Amino acid sequence: MNMKKYNEILIGSGPAAYKMSNLLAKTSHSVLVIEGFEFGGTCPNYGCEPKIFLEGAARTVLQSQQLVGRGISQPAKLDWQALMKTKLSRFDPWPDETHSIIEKSHDVEEGYAHFIGDKTVSVNGRQYQADHIIIATGQTPNILDIPGKEYLHTNYDLLSLKTLPSRVAVIGAGFVGLELATLVAAAGADVTMIIHSDRVLREFTRAEDKMLVEAMKERGIKFIFNANTQKISQLKDELIIATDQGEVRADYILNVTGRHPNIEKLALDNTNIKYDHHGIKVDDHMMTSVDGIYAIGDVVSRQEPKLTPVAEFEGQYLFDYLTGKTTQPITYPLIGQAAFTFPEVARVGVNADSVAGDSQYQIKRIPLKYGSLYAGQNDQVSTLTLVFKGKQLVGASEIGDYAADDINNLIPIIGLQIDGNEYRQKVMTIYPTLGDKIAGLLP
Numbered sequence: 165m166n167m168k169k170y171n172e173i174l175i176g177s178g179p180a181a182y183k184m185s186n187l188l189a190k191t192s193h194s195v196l197v198i199e200g201f202e203f204g205g206t207c208p209n210y211g212c213e214p215k216i217f218l219e220g221a222a223r224t225v226l227q228s229q230q231l232v233g234r235g236i237s238q239p240a241k242l243d244w245q246a247l248m249k250t251k252l253s254r255f256d257p258w259p260d261e262t263h264s265i266i267e268k269s270h271d272v273e274e275g276y277a278h279f280i281g282d283k284t285v286s287v288n289g290r291q292y293q294a295d296h297i298i299i300a301t302g303q304t305p306n307i308l309d310i311p312g313k314e315y316l317h318t319n320y321d322l323l324s325l326k327t328l329p330s331r332v333a334v335i336g337a338g339f340v341g342l343e344l345a346t347l348v349a350a351a352g353a354d355v356t357m358i359i360h361s362d363r364v365l366r367e368f369t370r371a372e373d374k375m376l377v378e379a380m381k382e383r384g385i386k387f388i389f390n391a392n393t394q395k396i397s398q399l400k401d402e403l404i405i406a407t408d409q410g411e412v413r414a415d416y417i418l419n420v421t422g423r424h425p426n427i428e429k430l431a432l433d434n435t436n437i438k439y440d441h442h443g444i445k446v447d448d449h450m451m452t453s454v455d456g457i458y459a460i461g462d463v464v465s466r467q468e469p470k471l472t473p474v475a476e477f478e479g480q481y482l483f484d485y486l487t488g489k490t491t492q493p494i495t496y497p498l499i500g501q502a503a504f505t506f507p508e509v510a511r512v513g514v515n516a517d518s519v520a521g522d523s524q525y526q527i528k529r530i531p532l533k534y535g536s537l538y539a540g541q542n543d544q545v546s547t548l549t550l551v552f553k554g555k556q557l558v559g560a561s562e563i564g565d566y567a568a569d570d571i572n573n574l575i576p577i578i579g580l581q582i583d584g585n586e587y588r589q590k591v592m593t594i595y596p597t598l599g600d601k602i603a604g605l606l607p
C-alpha cells in the first residue's frame with residue numbers, strides 16, 4: 165500500500181490538538197489532522213463554551229430572583245426555547261468553521277483513527293506514518309451500566325435540548341452535573357440530584373461544598389446523597405429511577421458520573437503505548453512509552469485537572485519541544501478552577517482543609533456579604549478563604565456570585581509569589597471590587 169508520511173499527525177482536534185495545529189500552521193511542517201466527530205472537540209461544541217453562553221441568561225434570572233423585594237419587583241423568566249435558538253445559531257456552524265480553518269494549512273481526515281502498529285495510523289482505510297504522532301483524543305462521559313441505560317442523556321444532548329423537560333434527574337454531582345443542574349433549574353425545571361457519595365465537589369473545602377448544596381437547595385434543587393442508581397424504567401410518559409434510597413420520577417435523566425479517556429477506538433493494544441483507566445501514560449516531555457508518539461490534553465493520565473487551558477498549555481509545550489524551542493521537561497503553572505454554579509465556587513493552590521491544624525499554615529475566612537458590592541446583589545453566602553504559609557499567600561478559595569473572577573485576582577499573587585509590601589507599592593486595583601480588599605488582606 166502507498167503510505168503517505170507527514171512530519172506530524174494530530175489525532176483529535178479539540179483544544180489540545182487545535183492549539184498545536186494553529187502553531188504548526190506557521191511552520192513548513194507537513195501535518196495531517198484526524199477528527200472522528202465534531203471539529204474543535206468538547207470545549208467549543210458541547211462543553212465550556214455553550215455552557216457559559218447559556219449560563220449568561222441563567223445568571224440574570226437567578227440574580228433577579230435574589231433581589232426580589234429589594235428593588236426588583238418581577239424576577240426575570242428564562243425562555244428556554246428562545247435561548248436555545250440563539251445558542252444553536254451561534255454554535256451549530258463552529259465545527260465546520262474549525263474544519264475549514266484547519267484545512268487551510270493541513271491535510272484533514274474525517275474519521276476515527278486507530279493504530280495498526282507502533283508507527284502506523286489507519287483511518288478511512290488509508291494508512292499514515294509521521295515523525296511525530298500526537299494523540300489528543302480527550303475524554304468521553306461514563307454511562308452507568310444499568311438496566312434502562314438507554315434513557316440516559318449526557319452533556320452533549322442537554323446542551324442542544326430544544327424543549328425544557330419539567331422534571332430533570334441529574335445522576336452525579338461533579339463539575340458538569342452541578343453546572344448543568346443550575347442551568348436547567350434556572351430555566352424552571354424541577355431538578356433532583358442523585359449522588360452516590362455524601363458530598364459534591366471534592367476539590368473544594370467541606371464548608372464550601374456544604375454552602376453550595378444549601379444555596380442550591382434554597383433555589384428548589386433537591387439532593388439525594390449516598391444513593392446508588394440501580395435501574396431506570398418507563399411507565400407511561402414518565403421515567404422511574406430506582407435507587408437504594410427510593411424512587412425518583414423524571415421526564416429527563418442527565419448522566420454526569422464522570423468521564424473516561426477516549427482510547428478504545430485507538431486500538432492501543434496494537435502498540436506498546438502504556439495506559440491506565442485515567443488515560444495514556446506520558447513522560448515529562450509528553451512522550452508515551454513509544455518513541456515519537458506523544459499524548460496531550462484530557463486523554464493523558466496525570467494529576468493536573470482536565471481543563472481547556474491545561475490542554476492548550478500542553479499543546480504549546482509540545483510544539484515548543486518538537487520544534488527545538490525547549491528541551492526542558494514540562495512544568496505546569498499554578499492552575500485555577502471554578503464551577504459556574506450559582507453561587508460559583510472557585511479555588512487555587514493549597515486547599516484549606518488539607519492543612520487545617522498544621523501550624524505552618526494560617527487560614528483566614530472572610531465573609532464578603534457585608535461589602536456594598538456583595539450586599540447590593542444580596543449575595544449572602546460570599547466567603548473568601550485564604551491560606552498563608554508565613555507571609556506568603558499559598559491558597560485561596562471562594563464561594564459567591566463572582567467567585568471565579570475574584571479568585572482570578574489572587575492567582576498571580578500566589579503564582580508569582582508576590583509579597584504584600586510589593587503588591588501595595590506596585591498595584592492599585594479598581595474600587596470597589598474584591599481587588600481593593602486584597603492589599604489589606606496580605607501581610
Ligand SMILES: Cc1cc2nc3c(=O)[nH]c(=O)nc-3n(C[C@H](O)[C@H](O)[C@H](O)COP(=O)(O)OP(=O)(O)OC[C@H]3O[C@@H](n4cnc5c(N)ncnc54)[C@H](O)[C@@H]3O)c2cc1C
Binds near residue numbers: 198210277
Ligand atoms: C460540559 C463540560 C463543561 C466544561 N467546562 C469547562 C470549563 O468551563 N473550563 C475548562 O477549562 N474546561 C471545561 N471543560 C473541560 C474541557 O472541555 C476539556 O478539558 C477540553 O475540551 C480538553 O481538550 P482536549 O483537546 O484534550 O479534548 P477534547 O476537547 O475532548 O477533544 C478531543 C477530540 O478528539 C476526537 N477523537 C477522539 N477519539 C478519536 C480518534 N480515535 N480519532 C480521531 N479523533 C478522535 C474527539 O471527537 C474530540 O473532538 C468542560 C467539559 C465538559 C464536558
Ligand SMILES: NC(=O)c1ccc[n+]([C@@H]2O[C@H](COP(=O)([O-])OP(=O)(O)OC[C@H]3O[C@@H](n4cnc5c(N)ncnc54)[C@H](O)[C@@H]3O)[C@@H](O)[C@H]2O)c1
Binds near residue numbers: 308336420423
Ligand atoms: N468549570 C469547569 O472548569 C469544568 C466544568 C465541567 C467539567 N470540567 C472538567 O471535566 C471533568 C469531568 O467533569 P465531570 O463532572 O464529568 O466529572 P467529575 O469527576 O467532576 O464528577 C463526577 C461525579 O459523578 C459521581 N459519580 C461517579 N460514579 C457515580 C455513580 N455510579 N452514581 C452516581 N454518581 C457517580 C462522582 O461522585 C462525582 O460527583 C472535571 O473534573 C473538570 O476537570 C470542568
